[in-house]
Amino acid sequence: MQGKAADTVVVLDFETTGLSPEHGDRAIEIGAVLVERGEIAGRFQRLMNPGFRVSSFIERYTGITNDMLKGQPRCEEVMAEFAAFIEGHNIVAHNAAFDRRFLDFELKRTSRVYEGDCCCSLLVSRRIYQDSPNHKLQTLVSHVGIEPVGKYHRALADAEMTAQLWLSMIGRIRQNYDISIVSFELMQELSKIDRLYTHRYLVSLSDKQRSA
DNA sequence: TGCCAGGCCCTCTTTAGGGCCTT
Numbered sequence: 001m002q003g004k005a006a007d008t009v010v011v012l013d014f015e016t017t018g019l020s021p022e023h024g025d026r027a028i029e030i031g032a033v034l035v036e037r038g039e040i041a042g043r044f045q046r047l048m049n050p051g052f053r054v055s056s057f058i059e060r061y062t063g064i065t066n067d068m069l070k071g072q073p074r075c076e077e078v079m080a081e082f083a084a085f086i087e088g089h090n091i092v093a094h095n096a097a098f099d100r101r102f103l104d105f106e107l108k109r110t111s112r113v114y115e116g117d118c119c120c121s122l123l124v125s126r127r128i129y130q131d132s133p134n135h136k137l138q139t140l141v142s143h144v145g146i147e148p149v150g151k152y153h154r155a156l157a158d159a160e161m162t163a164q165l166w167l168s169m170i171g172r173i174r175q176n177y178d179i180s181i182v183s184f185e186l187m188q189e190l191s192k193i194d195r196l197y198t199h200r201y202l203v204s205l206s207d208k209q210r211s212a
Numbered sequence: 213t214g215c216c217a218g219g220c221c222c223t224c225t226t227t228a229g230g231g232c233c234t235t
Contacts, residue, residue, distance in 0.1 A: 016235050023216045025235075055214095061235065097219060098234040122233065123220075136233070153235080195221080 026050035031155025096120035
């Protein structure tokens with residue numbers, strides 16, 4: 001596999017006012033970690049004011065209250081700063097389709113476009129940790145034995161734990177299949193293949209690398 | 213105030229339905 005190694009990425013997580021930017025929901029917090037060569041090399045965390053009150057459900061779910069959002073910068077201001085943080089990096093998120101929709105929506109409001117590639121840790125985890133009771137971030141953190149960081153449903157904490165999950169999946173592939181360099185493209189491919197084909201796919205890749 | 217989405221994945225499937233995930 002050619003391309004960038006999968007252990008150099010930006011792992012991100014949005015907290016939002018709801019599930020759908022197409023229905024008026026906005027981002028209220030972005031958290032992200034820059035992972036370089038398997039280690040956390042940078043962090044980004046900002047609250048942002050969506051321009052309206054968030055629901056009591058979201059206040060309870062995230063712990064981010066309307067009082068906390070008072071006086072915070074608008075989304076456009078934060079996203080301009082965040083665009084610089086992710087520039088030149090591939091991104092990873094847990095259930096990435098959700099975060100990608102908000103990323104694209106919020107960047108578009110600042111006339112920006114993210115041009116890198118994206119991979120979903122949830123989809124990869126369904127293949128690598130097939131024995132996990134479910135594939136919620138919190139369950140996987142416990143299943144894999146990752147040390148929890150901060151509070152769940154806060155953006156930076158979730159991004160840090162997703163990053164640890166991502167690295168643990170890379171480590172498992174390296175160790176179990178003797179694949180020396182796990183590329184971002186390999187992780188993307190894994191997220192798309194038939195779940196039941198995972199083992200055969202990785203054995204075949206390992207054999208190919210050995211004979212090359 | 214209350215409501216909203218979308219893609220994956222499984223199965224009692226494929227001319228479909230519903231749970232899983234994210235907030």
